[in-house]
Amino acid sequence: MSIHPIMQKLAAKFERTDLPKFAPGDTVRVQVKIKEGEKERLQAFEGMVIAYRRGPQGTFTVRKMSFGQGVERIFPFNSKVVDKVEKVRSYQVRRSKLFYLRGLRGKAARLREVERAK
DSSP: OOOOHHEEEEEHHHOSSSOOOOOTTOOOEEEEEETTTEEEEEEEEEEEEEEEEEEOOOOEEEEETTTTEEEEEEETTTOOOOEEEEEEEEEESOOOOOOOGGOOOGGGGGOOEEEEOO
């Protein structure tokens, strides 16, 4: 399925360029804007990217463990709620969707870390 050239130009115009390059298997820290009354603050959501969808309405799914419970959150790339994304570490994976991590616990859920070039 191809996108109309006008839609491609429009999508390129609104595409965010401040986000780092990351892929499934990377651990990221997403700074999320939380509005409480009239005040606004940033809250970090750190976890592993388990899914990544490209395109004009692209999203990425981040999974973390909170008190022994798995928590997943889907973030649109062009959302105003996402303030900043930091890449914490990278892992070598062979799949584009890491949904198999949902059923693993402890050492079984580990992935092999890739050294980062600094």
